[in-house]
Amino acid sequence: MKSDLDRLMQEKNIDAIVVTGPAQHNPAMYYMTGGGHLTSADCIKARGNDAVLFYNPMERDEAAATGLRTKNLNDYNRVQLLKQAGGDVSGALALRYQQMLDEVGIAGGRIAIYGKMDIGAGYAVFAALQKAMPDLEIVPETERDSLMLQAMATKDETEIAHIRQMGQITTEVVGRVAEFLTLQKAKNNILTQPNGQPWTIGDVKRRINLWLAELGAENPEGTIFAIGHDAGVPHSTGKASDLLRLGQSIVFDIFPCQAGGGYYYDFTRTWCLGYAPDAVQALYDDVFAVYQQVMGELKVNTPFSHYQERTCELFEARKHPTICLNSNLQEGYVHSLGHGLGLHVHERPWSGSTATKEDIFAPGVVVTIEPGLYYPEKGMGCRLEDTVWVPPDGEMEILADFPLDLVIPIKG
Amino acid sequence: MKSDLDRLMQEKNIDAIVVTGPAQHNPAMYYMTGGGHLTSADCIKARGNDAVLFYNPMERDEAAATGLRTKNLNDYNRVQLLKQAGGDVSGALALRYQQMLDEVGIAGGRIAIYGKMDIGAGYAVFAALQKAMPDLEIVPETERDSLMLQAMATKDETEIAHIRQMGQITTEVVGRVAEFLTLQKAKNNILTQPNGQPWTIGDVKRRINLWLAELGAENPEGTIFAIGHDAGVPHSTGKASDLLRLGQSIVFDIFPCQAGGGYYYDFTRTWCLGYAPDAVQALYDDVFAVYQQVMGELKVNTPFSHYQERTCELFEARKHPTICLNSNLQEGYVHSLGHGLGLHVHERPWSGSTATKEDIFAPGVVVTIEPGLYYPEKGMGCRLEDTVWVPPDGEMEILADFPLDLVIPIKG
Numbered sequence: 001m002k003s004d005l006d007r008l009m010q011e012k013n014i015d016a017i018v019v020t021g022p023a024q025h026n027p028a029m030y031y032m033t034g035g036g037h038l039t040s041a042d043c044i045k046a047r048g049n050d051a052v053l054f055y056n057p058m059e060r061d062e063a064a065a066t067g068l069r070t071k072n073l074n075d076y077n078r079v080q081l082l083k084q085a086g087g088d089v090s091g092a093l094a095l096r097y098q099q100m101l102d103e104v105g106i107a108g109g110r111i112a113i114y115g116k117m118d119i120g121a122g123y124a125v126f127a128a129l130q131k132a133m134p135d136l137e138i139v140p141e142t143e144r145d146s147l148m149l150q151a152m153a154t155k156d157e158t159e160i161a162h163i164r165q166m167g168q169i170t171t172e173v174v175g176r177v178a179e180f181l182t183l184q185k186a187k188n189n190i191l192t193q194p195n196g197q198p199w200t201i202g203d204v205k206r207r208i209n210l211w212l213a214e215l216g217a218e219n220p221e222g223t224i225f226a227i228g229h230d231a232g233v234p235h236s237t238g239k240a241s242d243l244l245r246l247g248q249s250i251v252f253d254i255f256p257c258q259a260g261g262g263y264y265y266d267f268t269r270t271w272c273l274g275y276a277p278d279a280v281q282a283l284y285d286d287v288f289a290v291y292q293q294v295m296g297e298l299k300v301n302t303p304f305s306h307y308q309e310r311t312c313e314l315f316e317a318r319k320h321p322t323i324c325l326n327s328n329l330q331e332g333y334v335h336s337l338g339h340g341l342g343l344h345v346h347e348r349p350w351s352g353s354t355a356t357k358e359d360i361f362a363p364g365v366v367v368t369i370e371p372g373l374y375y376p377e378k379g380m381g382c383r384l385e386d387t388v389w390v391p392p393d394g395e396m397e398i399l400a401d402f403p404l405d406l407v408i409p410i411k412g
Numbered sequence: 413m414k415s416d417l418d419r420l421m422q423e424k425n426i427d428a429i430v431v432t433g434p435a436q437h438n439p440a441m442y443y444m445t446g447g448g449h450l451t452s453a454d455c456i457k458a459r460g461n462d463a464v465l466f467y468n469p470m471e472r473d474e475a476a477a478t479g480l481r482t483k484n485l486n487d488y489n490r491v492q493l494l495k496q497a498g499g500d501v502s503g504a505l506a507l508r509y510q511q512m513l514d515e516v517g518i519a520g521g522r523i524a525i526y527g528k529m530d531i532g533a534g535y536a537v538f539a540a541l542q543k544a545m546p547d548l549e550i551v552p553e554t555e556r557d558s559l560m561l562q563a564m565a566t567k568d569e570t571e572i573a574h575i576r577q578m579g580q581i582t583t584e585v586v587g588r589v590a591e592f593l594t595l596q597k598a599k600n601n602i603l604t605q606p607n608g609q610p611w612t613i614g615d616v617k618r619r620i621n622l623w624l625a626e627l628g629a630e631n632p633e634g635t636i637f638a639i640g641h642d643a644g645v646p647h648s649t650g651k652a653s654d655l656l657r658l659g660q661s662i663v664f665d666i667f668p669c670q671a672g673g674g675y676y677y678d679f680t681r682t683w684c685l686g687y688a689p690d691a692v693q694a695l696y697d698d699v700f701a702v703y704q705q706v707m708g709e710l711k712v713n714t715p716f717s718h719y720q721e722r723t724c725e726l727f728e729a730r731k732h733p734t735i736c737l738n739s740n741l742q743e744g745y746v747h748s749l750g751h752g753l754g755l756h757v758h759e760r761p762w763s764g765s766t767a768t769k770e771d772i773f774a775p776g777v778v779v780t781i782e783p784g785l786y787y788p789e790k791g792m793g794c795r796l797e798d799t800v801w802v803p804p805d806g807e808m809e810i811l812a813d814f815p816l817d818l819v820i821p822i823k824g
Contacts (some may be wrong), residue, residue, distance in 0.1 A: 020531060022675055025437065025632055028530070036632055037649040057742060058647040074740050078765075089554045089766075103739040117555070118440070119432060119534040126535050142501040142538035143529070146481035168723065207627065209671065213625030220437055220632055222449055222672055237449040237471040259621065328486050330469060345444055353490070354501075 001156045001364060002031065008147050009047040013141060015109035016101065017042040017147070021117050023062075025261035027343035028148050030113035033066040034404060035260050036173045043068070046104040054100055071103065085128075090121070091296035101133075102247045108135030114148050115199045132384060144165065144354050152397065153340055153348040154364030160389060160399075162301075164343070164368055166265035167387060167400025169215040169242060174269065176211050177252070178408055181244070185412035186274060191244035201225050202240030208254065216257040221345060225267075231270070232376030234335055235384070242273055246274035249283070249380040252371075255345045264345045265400070268385030274410045280380055280398035283373055284406045287382045290314045291404075294337070295386075299396035304351040304359045304367065308337045311371050322371055331375055338368040341387055366399070413568045413776060414443065419576055420559050421459040426445070426491060426551060427521035428513065429559070431455040433529050435474075435630065437632060439755035440526035440560050445478040447672050452533070452733030455508075458516040458651060468513055483515065497540075502533070506540035513545075520547030526560050556766050559732070565752055565760040566776030568654040572801060572811075574670060575754070575778055577675035579799060579812025581627040582666055586681065588623050589616060589664070590820055597824035603656035613637050620666065636665035636680075642790030643682070658686035661695070661792040663784075667757045676757045677812070678780045679799030686822045692792055695785055697816045699794045701817075702726045702783045706749070707798075712806030716771045716779065720749045720758040725784050732785055739765065743787055750780040753799055772817035775804045778811070 009017070019028045032043040032051055036231045045051035053062035055072045063070045076096045085091030101107070113126060130138055141147065166345040184191045184199060191199040194356060204225055212219050226238035231251040244250075253268040256394070270287070272280055292312055294307055312324035321332035336352025345350050349359035349367060361367070367390075372383030421429070431440045435450040445457040446465055450471050458561035465482045475482045477538035479651035488508045497503030513519070542550055553559065556724060596603045596611060601636060603611045616637055624631050638650035643663040656662075665680040682699070684692055705717055705726055712766070735742035748764025761771035761779060773779070779802075784795030798810045 016522075024634065029548070036646060039633075039647065056647070059739070060742075061645050061648045078739075089557070090552050093554075097819060113535065114530060114532050117531050118558075119527055119529050119531070119538070120558060121790075122531040123525065123535055123538050123557040123639075124554065126531070127550075127552070128538070138535060140502050140539070141532050142505075142536065144531040145501070146530075166450060176532060208625075209628075210622065211622075213621045214618075216621075218559065218632065220630065220673070221451075222436065225448075230473070233473050235451065235468070236473045254450050261632070279597045287589070299419070326469045327490075328469070330472075335470065364548075392573070394565075 001153045002151060003156070003160070004151050004154070005045065006048055008151055012129060012139070012147050013110055014047065014112050014147060015046060016104060016106045016111045017114060018097070018111055021115035025115045027152070028034050030261060030343050031148070031152060033068065035262055036062045038062050038066055042106050044100055046106055049104065051105055059276065076100070086319060088128070089351045090124035091128045092392055093125045094132050096248050097125070108133065110137045110139050112139045112141055112147055114146070132209050132215060144350060145348070145356065149348045150358070152342050154362055155342060155366055159263065159342065160366070161255070163265060163387070164264040164399050165391075166217065166256065166258060166263055167267070169212065169217050170214060170256060170265040170267050170361070171400045171402040174252070174254060174267065174402060175213045177208060178271075179407050180204075180207060181273060181411050182276050182410060186246055189246045191257045191273065191410070198243045200240060201227065201238045201242045202246070204244070205240065212256050216259055218259050219256045220260070220261070221255055224251060226251050226381070228379045229376050231381035232374045232379065233381070234372065234374060244273060247272060247277050247280070249280045249382055251381050251383050253383065253385065257345070263342075263343060264341055266341050266345055266387055267387060267400070267402070268370055268383045269382060270382040270406060271403070272406050276407050279378065280382075281377070281406065283380055283382045286315070286318045286320065287371055287373055287384055288404065291369070291384045294371060295369060296398045298361065298369070298388065300361050300363060300390055302361050304349045304358060304361060305355040306337070307349045308355070311337045315371070315373070331369065331377070332373060334374055335372065338370050339386075341366050341368055360391050363390055363394060365390050413566045414563060414565050416566070416793060417457065419497055420562055424551070424559055426524050426559060428456060428458045428516060428518045428523045429526065430509070430523055430616060431526045433527035433578050434685070438528045439497055439564070442673060442755050443564060443808055444561070445480065447674055448474045448477055450474050454512060456512055458518055458725045461516065461640070464516055479701065496612050502536035502538070505537045506544050507513055508652070509537070509541050510544055520545065522549045522551050524551045525557055526558070546574055553672070556760070556762060557768065561760045564769070566774055567754060567777070567778055571754065572778070574675040575677060575799070575801070576811050578629065578668065578670060579679070580669060582623070582677040582679050583630050583812045583814040584627060585620060585623045586664070586666060586814060589620060590683075592616075592619060593685060593820050594714065594822060595824050597821060598822050600659055601658045601686075603685065610655045611654060612637065613650045613656070616656070617652065624668050630673070631673050632673070633667055633670045635643065636663060636748055638663050638793075639789045641788050643793035644786045644791065645793070646784065649817050656685060659684060659689050659692070661692045663793050665795065665797065668699070669757070676753055678753050678757055678797060679812070679814070680782055680795045682794040682796060682817065682818060683820050684818050685820050688819050691790065692794075693818065695787070695792055695794045698730045698732065699783055699785050699796055700729070702780070703796045706783060707781060709809045710773065710781070710800065710808050712773050712775060712802055714773050715747070715762045715767070715769060716773065717767040720763045720767070722747045727783070737773065743789070744785060745783065746786055747791070748785065750782050750797070753778050753780055773802050775802055775806060777802050811816055
């Protein structure tokens, strides 16, 4: 958690972290500032010291609201910096970083950099900084493994409250979708509006976005509501024009975040409208059994990858091909068991092939557990997903309860 | 526009462009792919050739839907690349880029890179690529001036249709907000609910998000609805707990985008509930006069910065301090006249201090015109903003009409 930053910087021998970009929809900056309408800022924390927020003066009130020590970016003379850099804008920004680092007492050593920005522009600035400060080492980290992600992996109580609230909103919306569907009429096995037109996936997704907005959430990554063949392709989101046919598997995966780009929730159910054909029921039964088995086995401080192996083992025992045996698989159990969740919809700990021995169920982590089976050629897929918290006492807790039923009866 | 990419690459002597990241809320990748649920992809275009999309196999259907030539990222053997890079993940990704560039016929030369990603991870990968391919030059570009932003600055008809549609949605929502406010009751000069509780800015913002979702838009950057002192600070978004007092200036700046991270609109009105005190009316009259004057003077192919200077001149003639005379200004006319708008809420052409002679009203550009005056110590501010298109025939067009009135009568 955030209070671990200094300890992690010590362990990794990092002298300062530099975070850049907006506070919204930019996890690292949100983490440092608590969000708010900062469109472009820098936050620098030297090891052992409080972070300093460098802000655009038009956003001085928002900067002050973060409670961080602040410094006006206009205090660095742009014209002079540009002149000093021979007219090169990236060079001028690099010189400004040099001065900002100096402000927090850093003249060399090892720094790590974070924040979403345009990679070309960012590369140019930090390459120029590296040239201007040869004694500085920009520590190479990856998108899946960094000091920042390591800190974020375990959540404090405030963060859990945010994620739990998103879980309530998410399951409330899923409940409304189920209720909406169950109240419709079917005509020739297709859900049909009172005016005789068929309902489409687009109609359902519009309602999802409306209800999320009503409850104060954002949905920047969209929703998976995929039927038939598309349910058999894990990341297929479902075609807006697809009709809602009875007896077909629907994978409904929803992952909204707090308005302003805060904490996410991640949740999946598989539904069949009206009735479940034998093949879909059998697929569901296999996923449900593995979901139950794995959920029951989760133990604090175990490596997440252990459960990925276990899930493969359980699916293989049920005669399904798995990614553990073939990494290029497109049928069967084709993905990893889950992932951490927080300010990113996907973050540490990891469970798949990139997991390390640090990706464990440490107290404080929040992860998704989402076994699934995919048979696109047979026109079906199934995934069940819940978000689980590992509290300090180690007793796993699903952060929002919701029935796992497959069939949505059509009562309209 | 997109069809200019090859010409611009020729002019800037760039052999290939590399675009990375998700397709949603990532303008460069959205531009190349047309959006869709690609969570992590690469798109590489060599000069004179069609772009190739390198996709994650879980997203093969979404990749195919782009209509681009596609290649499965799993065709690059991860284990082998990691081994070749001595276990270094960034190095392995760099080697994969090397092979992907080879796939499009690039073994050296000048490339430009785009796409939002975590800067630390991105820097590590491209620094490793630079090391692995010493004959490659990663062209340094800036966030405000790149080949990609130059292409994006002029819009084709399809893009204009998207922005126009967002203009309709935006002004529809603004109209609903005005209607909601006008129908309320005032008690002791504060807008009050039937139950006697005061309405707050948070209540208004929740309705804005709901109506935007209902009309199919997203609001990832939030809305400015700022009253009194906060209206006097351009980027202050307004406090959720603030009450809606009569006779105070409200700056209402709304900038939603298409669901999935597509095109934006940007629009501002300044309102006063019930009545306008003389000081607010005088402030509004000055902004309105300058808005009208500048709008009337806009001419095709003129530098945007010309109108920034003109706006300063007009405000100075009305005795207001301006940023043209003092770049650290916090009172008066403190920002630039406007900016381009498209897949970014702020893009080229620029009008302020970073504008170049290429930032002109070329046929095809879409810009905001948003003069404003800010007096936080006097508890007031005013901005009027519309989004303007410069069509091929050069006759400027506001993309969504809406009345400019200051006073919202309270009829409840």
